[in-house]
Amino acid sequence: MQDRVQDSVSDSTITPPSVVGAGQTFASVTDKISSIALARRTPMGWFLGAGVSFLLTMLLMYTIGYLVLTGIGIWGNNIPVGWAFDIINFVWWIGIGHAGTLISAILLLLRQQWRTSINRFAEAMTLFAVACAGLFPLLHTGRPWLAYWLFPYPSTMGVWPQFRSPLIWDVFAVSTYATVSALFWFVGLIPDLATLRDRARRKAAKIIYGMLAMGWRGSARHWHRYETAYLLLAGLATPLVVSVHTVVSFDFAVGIIPGWHTTVFPPYFVAGAIYSGFAMVMTLAIPLRKFYGLQDFITMRHLRNMAKIMLATGLIVGYGYMIETFTAWYSANTYEEFMMKNRMTGPYASVYWSLILCNILIPQILWWKKARGNVALLFVVSIVVNVGMWLERFVIIVTSLHRDFLPSSWAMYNPTFWDFSMFVGTIGLFLSLLFLFIRFLPMISIFEMRTILPQAEVHEAAD
């Protein structure tokens, strides 16, 4: 079946290849997807996964409690390495979110219909990743209870934030991103929530889904407004795909530390974000389609397309690394040259070379069509890219800071248990939210899936 699926559209006269497995009907699509959320019996595997995630979330809560009571000295940060796991994790999570927005918004505007089956959970992933990311800038401050000072609110002290600081830009970028992502996700959910409301048998489910569906009746006026709103939100979200990580990269590019002060950072960060985002979508989609039997909705064509995007963005990231190195040499600047040498041969050289291996070398396997068709291999590559992108942030942040201008202030950085518990804890939070999402909400957009069924095409043609 999958062999018949074409990867691309080259001729508009032929019917676009299907991105849904054969034999699905409107009813079967609706049944299949809504039953996951409405089923009475929750599979044991869900309990197992959610249980482990929940425990990790508890570890996060414990860490946060200890952190707020004691101070960020429980982490390994020091002077000169003022930022470490906290900001690495922040950038990593924000980056992961990017794929969701890209799939939902940009691919929607580009009318890439194959996006339909993965956009819902990619968006959810975005939202949860941003939630995890948001914890870090808040909690990495010395006095998190005062972090609201970063918002421009009319204060009795008559003090505004300092608008020249990239951290303030971050606040705007990330909070806008979180808002738009949440809206986009929720608006997209409304028609499906109505479906669940209509199909739910338990009273509580009817009430909750009913409230969330906000009175959706599926009238033509509803559909019209919905389409308008969704398109507008997509338009709003599109620049965010580029802007958020650009702004995040400014945190570094605006600084004067060798290894940070680099003009290539914005595009290189955006590409890196999409790279890691698609890797994460892949990491989540492969087990999901397996366990819930969704091979007909998340097809090999999806995986292949995502693999191609990963390959492309990975190459942009590789270009970024290359340009960084070239500039360090070309600048003839002592500090820049030393920074690059220190990355490659210094005490954290192993991290740098692991990053090159994970982000540049291993993903080259995706050039081969066969590799792109091998689900297990794709899964492994996607995990490797996720690790690689985390290492990239480690290299940028820690190795740049630990040896900067004056050799007298150089020092090493080593994470503590609490650095890891915070990171692992956010993974737990992310997975917990995701488990709740796949259990209680349709992980694939039901109504949009119906529109891409061949039956819908026929209907449109006759229209």
Place this chain on the structure above:
Amino acid sequence: MAELVKLMSAITRRDDERNPRSSILNPRSYWRSLEELAEAEEFQELLHREFPENATEWNDPVGRRRFLKLMGASLALAGLTACTRQPTEYIAPYARQPEDLVPGKPVYFATAMPLDGFATGLVVESHEGRPTKIEGNKDHPASLGATDVFSQASVLGLYDPDRSKALSYLGDIDIKPWSAFLGAIQPALLAQRALAGQKPLRYGLRILTGTVTSPTLAYQIKTLLATLPTAKWHQYDPVGRDNAREGSRLAFGQYVNTIYRFDKADVILSLDSDFLSCGPANLRYARDFANRRRLSNEKHEMNRLYVVESTVTNTGSVADHRLAALPSRIGAFAQAVASGFVPGFEMSFRLEKPLSPEEQKWAQTVAAELQKYHASSIVIAGDSQPPMVHALAHAMNQALGNVGSTVFYTDPVEANPENGTDSLRQLVSDMNAGQVDMLLILGGNPVYNAPADLDFASAIRKVPLRIHLSLYKDETSELCQWHIPEAHYLESWSDTRGYDGTASIIQPLIAPLYSGKTAHEVLAAFLNEPERSSYDIVRDYWKKRFDVGGQEPAGKSAPPQVGGLTQKSTAPPQPVPSASSPQSAVGFEQFWRRSLHDGFLANTAFQPKTLTLRSDWSASLSNAQSPTANPQLEIVFRADPTIHDGEFSNNGWLQELPKPLSKLTWDNAAIVSPATAASLGLGKNVNGLATNPFSRIGGEIIADQVELRYQGRKVIAPVFIQPGQPDSVVTVHLGYGRTSAGRIGENAGFNAYAIRTSDAPWFGSGLEVVKTGGTYSLATTQSHHLIDAEAAGERDVVRSGTLEEFKKRPSLAPERVEEESQPKQSLYPGFRHEGYAWGMSIDLSSCIGCTACVVACVAENNIAVVGKEQVARSREMHWLRVDAYYKGGEINPKTYFQPVPCQQCENAPCEVVCPVAATAHSAEGLNDMTYNRCVGTRYCSNNCPYKVRRFNFLLYQDFYTASLKMMRNPDVSVRSRGVMEKCTYCVQRIQKAKIDAEKEDRLVRDGEITPACAQACPTEAIVFGDINDPESRVSKLKRQERNYSLVGELNTKPRTTYLAAVRNPNAELEV
């Protein structure tokens, strides 16, 4: 009471999450809050039980110490647990404000701090009756306004919550009244009187003191010796100056005090003397030395310093030529130099291993140079070198005509100079022989720091009655029945003398916090004057002396003593001026008030005297030293640069102060050279070079542990590899490994006294170093192994050059930088700072790396101590650090010190990145920090090219200990957890001066504002002022060609700039 306890325990339960690693049971972790401390199970129990369980551990010394630690958690809590009712006392506000006491305005009093007996004149800042900051006394000859690290940190010693607080008998903490002690010693004294008639006379009472220069104390002791014939006086200092004293006896046949005038010397040869940072006159010598070599655009002359030394010191580090040598060969080297020009002197022995050609050449060059600068050179021998070397130095100075121009001799400053080691040896043998009935130890800690071969601890147990006066319940107190808490010098009336004999009255700044007694008061009890206060004792002494025209008052003269004591020859009249007039109470009152105000007694410096060398001085040389050709390792003992002989081991500021060269904190180490380390298989081998193995956290070294075996004794020590250390020499610093010092001092480092013997107290050969295989964590603030030429060499961090290079190209800038230092282009118009524009200039030629500025900054700005673990994580809080950079090979590198405070950039990278505007630029160019506004993103620190910002990663400040609250500078906020802090150029001092100036409707005058670092600096390397005023000192310095900005190519436009370091090497010795 019960309610209070409940309340306290409720408070202690409030925070339930704490760092599990920090507990009161680990004395090296600084506890950060009472809550955290009180979390300790034992303490909770103590709170809840009327009869604490640990009370049973009372007679076990270890258990008792732990108990005391818990008890001492805070004054307030300890008070709560003792079920005593507070007396009803009424407090009242000032009905009439005392004159000069305006709340919020500090007042200043002159006093003096004795260290090893010798005075440094001080001026102490007092806020509402609380001394908070120590400054040098500009008029005192031993200070000239500067201070050392010990005096700066002594204010913490005063408020140390671990100080001994009560008189105790057999460790009994029941607060004994003073009368109980008086009652207890009476029978013993009566017994002594009864003994007095017996023949032969047995000395039953022994008094053990450190070196005494205090005229009053010496007078009291001598009076006691006269009235109680069975009494005998011993003096011992673990880092005493026996060698210098014996050297003068060897050369002149009598004890003399030598004074050097470095301000007149063009060529200096130091024979293992660290005269810039050790000894009674180090501040004065550092100032004089620096003044003689200070350069300007106009003045292009410098003095030249040759140093031969057996371990790395500050003096060696700033030398123009430094020769690292085995300590035992420095004598031979001195002979080689002397044989060139000292008449009638030839090498008295043939070395089995002759001087190397390099050493030969060195000796000849130095000898030639010394002769060239006849009468304007100095040869100075170190206190650790044997008397023979001192005698040689005296002979050389005589032959060079230096005596009378750069070298002066006076009477000894010590009231009763004697050989301390011999004196102590005598005491121990008498104690072992059962001859001593009663031992009175006034200060000092001989159980801990006496030479190991004397085994003082077992000897003292043979004395029936033992009394110890000290600031802490230390190792000696534990072995004495009576422990008397000593009054800190800031709580005492006393007197003392400086290096040149200048006498100072020590006046108290505060009444004794814990009813401490001074040595004068204890001695008064033995003189049947138990109720006399030390004020009366000191004042009466000087009154008497004033009345007789300045001479030592007659009193009852002490009988000549036998044994190890040498009776001082009758002291010549030492004038007290203005006393020659008809003696009247008014005249004395004036003299007394003048002396207190000035901080010293005018014209009490000793007059130079003319001496002639003994004709047979050189004859004793061959006996004095037999050459050793020992292939074994040699060991060098030195006082610790920050905690001295252990006197300051419970001082957190000094423990955390990085040692000038190793930058170690909280520990001592066995210091070895890279080559020796390599041959012993120690350290980490990096490209064939042994380096300190750093761990992956901040500044932690995982040092190899070795067992040092020396003369049948052994101690386990961590190894630190130090460039510049002579090969085959292991240096150990004294003062660590305390077992009873307080929470800070205990269990830090290893006890080097354990292998120090009385016959070789400073160095010796025959050391064995055995690797144990274990490791030990050392915390440093700077990782030297990284500072290699490749990484740092191209960075324009320390500009340096020789005098010749300076004359050719005064900027000394690397050519690369000179090309680039064109005016920076900018899109924006420059900003003109109107009014004041504060700036600082730091002369790297003058800096000797003493780190007094760092402690001064800590004291002035309420900077927290973070503890060893946090230093190991690179989280020390010092706003100012002194970086040490090496140049050249690791065998004998050139060393440069660079103090780095906040550079106060005009284009400050920290300011633009702060999201909440907590760090902003002031109109006067200061880079201000608003602690209240800081949320702690640390972005500013990341973006600071100088990494001078410090972050409160945890709650480092102790907000709860009552005594520490009194210590803090009320003009500077105490920072809490989670905020960034940094150098402010002492903005509180700037504001004060501006307010004063504004009131007088004038501008702030140049020199009116001195930041704490600049004020402490002995060499005046740091100068602060208004750079908008072209006539200010700092403006003039910044116009020097040598002036440069640190990492100036970043265009940060720092207000702190440096003057390039210039050395003056001899072309003949340059390779």
